[in-house]
Amino acid sequence: MRRAYYLSHPQVHIEPEVEIDQWGLSDVGRARVATLIARDLPDLSAVYSSLEVKALETARPLADASCCPLQPRADMGENDRSATGFLPPSEFETTADRFFAEPDRNVRGWETARAAQKRITASVQTALLETSGDVLFVGHGGVGTLLYCALRGVEIDRRYDQGPGGGGQVFDWIVGHPPETGWKPMETL
Template structure:
């Protein structure tokens, strides 16, 4: 049986400019979407869930782990790109900063971790983990930016925001553990809940989804 790793981004969060973004939790909408995924249990071969240490990722992973009776592990180094140097940015300013982050991956935007550095970190963490836990499928629960960087690395694509997840979070992609081959581009929680099996697409379809 082909063993897979899946990368799921946390869904919607309760934005609070007064606290650091790693401490933001899920909003009611985000929690409802997570609970729907937990009830559907679309990936029954999942034997381990790995979460970022950020609160929103932990809340997402803990809900799934409890429902699926699956071990959960927190790994701090799978966190989102470090942008603590600027703190909270209003939506328009944040989007412009994110564009710059992806467009100039070797440069730091106002002290942010560079995209290249974040990609090396998330790829190394993901591959090290799956190769040491080959007893079944693995679900990583993390974040949009580093998730996109991981996708680009595995798919052999340049760092580019056009491969970013759709707005809102709560999206996932999968890859085969042995071959490291990406199976498909981002899919939503809702698509996972309605799917009877893992979607399979060609590489061309994946990168243009």
């Protein structure tokens, strides 16, 4: 049985004046990736990643440590929030709450949750057809949660979102079956 893992990038260096997709990992985020690499990683056949810098900075060292190819994919990006760009934390959380609660609306010009869910689900399904063996997907918490909801066959709901702490969460599933558990810290991979 094949296993797939979805990992959200860990903590980032927030730079309000820089485009969000260009943010890199913070020192804490890089340290968490290094700690994960120092452990026994699953035997992966491929690592797929969003094109965003923070995701690639997470995925590349994991692919290298696993001696498997890194497959960057544009369709694995976070929900498009370019209409607002950086939002202060409390404003972001309020907007994200609405994004999940109103999945068919362009909340503040963001990509709809339903459209982002279709995109990430199609990307993962296509990737699973391209490879055999266990696969790691490295991306973002928002679309990861949307993927989780689709895999579980539940309505989009923020209660399935990763826990607080700035990312670095993972869930896994046996391909063809829904995930048995929710998000966990990446150190459990």
